[in-house]
Amino acid sequence: MEYFLQQLINGLTLGAIYGLIAIGYTMVYGIIGMINFAHGEVYMIGAFISLITFLLLGALGITWLPLALLIVLISAMFFTAVYGWTLERIAYRPLRGSPRLTALISAIGMSIFLQNYVQILQGARVKSLPPVLPGGFTLMGHESFAVQISYLQIGIMLLTVTLMAAFSLLISRTPMGRAQRACEQDMKMAALVGIDVDRTISTTFVIGAALAAVAGMMVTLYYGVIDFYIGFLAGIKAFTAAVLGGIGSLPGAMLGGVLIGLIEVFWSAYFTIEYKDVAAFSILVLVLIFRPTGLLGRPEAEKV
Amino acid sequence: MTDTGSRRETALLSVEHLTMRFGGLIAVDDISFSADDRRITAIIGPNGAGKTTVFNCLTGFYKPTIGRLTLHHPQHGPMLLEQMEGFRIPQRAGVARTFQNIRLFGSMSVLENLIVAQHNRLMRASWFSIGGLLGFAPYRKAECEAVGLARYWLDKVGLLERADWQASSLPYGDQRRLEIARAMCIRPVLLCLDEPAAGLNPRESAALNELLLSIRDDHRIGILLIEHDMSVVMQISEHIVVLDYGRKIAEGPPSHVRSDPAVIKAYLGEEEDDELPPEIAEDLAHDATDDG
Numbered sequence: 001m002e003y004f005l006q007q008l009i010n011g012l013t014l015g016a017i018y019g020l021i022a023i024g025y026t027m028v029y030g031i032i033g034m035i036n037f038a039h040g041e042v043y044m045i046g047a048f049i050s051l052i053t054f055l056l057l058g059a060l061g062i063t064w065l066p067l068a069l070l071i072v073l074i075s076a077m078f079f080t081a082v083y084g085w086t087l088e089r090i091a092y093r094p095l096r097g098s099p100r101l102t103a104l105i106s107a108i109g110m111s112i113f114l115q116n117y118v119q120i121l122q123g124a125r126v127k128s129l130p131p132v133l134p135g136g137f138t139l140m141g142h143e144s145f146a147v148q149i150s151y152l153q154i155g156i157m158l159l160t161v162t163l164m165a166a167f168s169l170l171i172s173r174t175p176m177g178r179a180q181r182a183c184e185q186d187m188k189m190a191a192l193v194g195i196d197v198d199r200t201i202s203t204t205f206v207i208g209a210a211l212a213a214v215a216g217m218m219v220t221l222y223y224g225v226i227d228f229y230i231g232f233l234a235g236i237k238a239f240t241a242a243v244l245g246g247i248g249s250l251p252g253a254m255l256g257g258v259l260i261g262l263i264e265v266f267w268s269a270y271f272t273i274e275y276k277d278v279a280a281f282s283i284l285v286l287v288l289i290f291r292p293t294g295l296l297g298r299p300e301a302e303k304v
Numbered sequence: 305m306t307d308t309g310s311r312r313e314t315a316l317l318s319v320e321h322l323t324m325r326f327g328g329l330i331a332v333d334d335i336s337f338s339a340d341d342r343r344i345t346a347i348i349g350p351n352g353a354g355k356t357t358v359f360n361c362l363t364g365f366y367k368p369t370i371g372r373l374t375l376h377h378p379q380h381g382p383m384l385l386e387q388m389e390g391f392r393i394p395q396r397a398g399v400a401r402t403f404q405n406i407r408l409f410g411s412m413s414v415l416e417n418l419i420v421a422q423h424n425r426l427m428r429a430s431w432f433s434i435g436g437l438l439g440f441a442p443y444r445k446a447e448c449e450a451v452g453l454a455r456y457w458l459d460k461v462g463l464l465e466r467a468d469w470q471a472s473s474l475p476y477g478d479q480r481r482l483e484i485a486r487a488m489c490i491r492p493v494l495l496c497l498d499e500p501a502a503g504l505n506p507r508e509s510a511a512l513n514e515l516l517l518s519i520r521d522d523h524r525i526g527i528l529l530i531e532h533d534m535s536v537v538m539q540i541s542e543h544i545v546v547l548d549y550g551r552k553i554a555e556g557p558p559s560h561v562r563s564d565p566a567v568i569k570a571y572l573g574e575e576e577d578d579e580l581p582p583e584i585a586e587d588l589a590h591d592a593t594d595d596g
Contacts, residue, residue: 174430175423175426175427175430176427178412178416178419178420178423179420179423179427181409181411181412181420182409182412182420182423185409185410185411185412186407186409188365188390188407189403189407189408189409190391190420191364191390191391191394192363192390192391192393192394192400192401193394193400193420193421193423193486193489193490194391194392194394194395194421194423194424194490195391195420195423195424196391196395197390197391
């Protein structure tokens with residue numbers, strides 16, 4: 001029981017991170033019908049920017065933790081959003097209106113480019129960050145096994161829930177969200193009611209990148225090690241999460257993220273840790289075979 | 305222009321030498337006409353005459369090969385539509401349009417369809433949505449106004465009690481009216497309607513006539529109308545432009561167009577026995593005496 005509870009906590013934490021990345025996939029798919037395979041790299045860049053900002057703040061002597069975390073969060077979101085915007089501007093916008101495959105190849109190209117870009121700039125070695133926020137609560141337990149929830153895990157879950165709530169509100173209640181849903185359904189008609197479609201698509205990329213940056217920052221703090229290649233696996237898993245939840249559906253992406261996180265953690269805990277990725281990707285295969293629209297997706301109906 | 309009369313010098317919309325080529329095909333060939341505010345201008349013509357192409361040029365779907373499309377906005381002054389980015393045409397110039405095949409945002413509610421049409425106003429009021437997220441007072445106020453305008457138009461087209469329906473679940477006639485309501489929520493100065501009466505029953509068609517006349521008179525905007533239903537065109541339009549094979553073959557008030565031989569030849573032929581070209585009338589008369 002204690003063991004199960006501990007794994008549940010770990011799984012939810014991991015799932016929150018996947019969910020944040022998955023939103024970027026699902027939003028971009030919703031609005032331009034394309035899988036942005038460079039999104040995993042955007043998340044990786046978010047992780048690097050967090051790390052760099054942390055080290056910079058340390059060098060500047062800003063060590064009061066809440067302030068430092070806030071600055072890291074804001075700078076990671078901001079700079080990664082700039083990357084997201086640039087990505088759309090140079091790799092996808094010129095290809096608007098061309099076949100989907102063209103944009104997909106461009107996405108894969110950008111993914112490879114960004115990996116190598118970071119590898120050259122930052123080096124190929126694994127970067128590490130000493131634990132920033134140690135400690136936590138012991139929920140229950142005895143001599144042999146204690147269920148622990150660290151402050152960091154609480155922080156990750158709280159931040160994720162807050163961001164997702166704000167984001168859902170943004171999509172459902174604000175003009176920008178309405179514009180996004182309108183563009184999704186009929187871009188030409190959206191332009192005819194005066195919506196700037198190009199700007200709306202850019203905003204989608206910016207928001208997706210900012211959320212991925214938060215995920216990147218969380219991973220940096222949680223695991224303490226990053227390298228230029230983390231975006232690949234995390235990206236594919238978040239993509240799996242988006243497909244599992246129903247690509248194009250926002251609640252689906254969040255649910256899918258949590259499910260993938262849980263599956264991965266429970267598989268490693270009860271079966272073999274070596275095969276945790278196999279378990280996660282088997283889900284992708286099974287979903288594509290038996291329920292291609294995902295858990296919350298509706299066939300060709302409302303996306304996002 | 306046949307009856308400019310007492311109207312002001314500049315028309316609301318003036319189309320000059322509009323030509324649209326698609327490769328070797330000339331869809332619209334050197335058309336000039338103008339449309340005034342507080343008037344209904346109809347564009348008629350057989351299928352493939354280039355009517356919808358004219359609309360597509362006006363609303364930025366196509367960039368005309370040749371020609372100038374000037375809109376004299378009462379507040380913003382003259383604007384060249386052919387040089388504007390697509391989304392600026394409704395936003396700045398105030399040109400709204402509906403489609404032959406209805407294009408609503410199907411999975412949004414009826415009310416939301418009308419709120420989306422007021423996007424730019426709300427976007428400004430909400431500081432690009434950030435204010436909306438935090439619940440700023442100016443945004444709340446703007447949203448109230450937007451809902452107010454939407455309710456006004458829902459009431460006007462008789463859809464108020466269906467405001468929460470999903471747009472795609474509305475019956476066909478309601479969807480048509482909702483599309484007009486959405487176009488009006490842009491607060492346009494020129495409303496372009498592409499076959500608004502298509503698929504409507506006679507009762508709905510009569511209600512549509514009333515709606516269009518009320519839009520013209522109460523809201524003082526210009527209406528540009530493509531229509532096949534002659535009862536609609538002849539009853540409500542003040543000015544008719546007739547196209548055939550991409551060319552303008554006649555222009556004028558309904559009474560004038562109705563009796564124009566070129567129009568009858570291209571379009572109204574069979575219905576107007578008494579207005580047949582003389583040689584055909586003669587032939588017919590000859591046949592009749594033969595039989596008798």
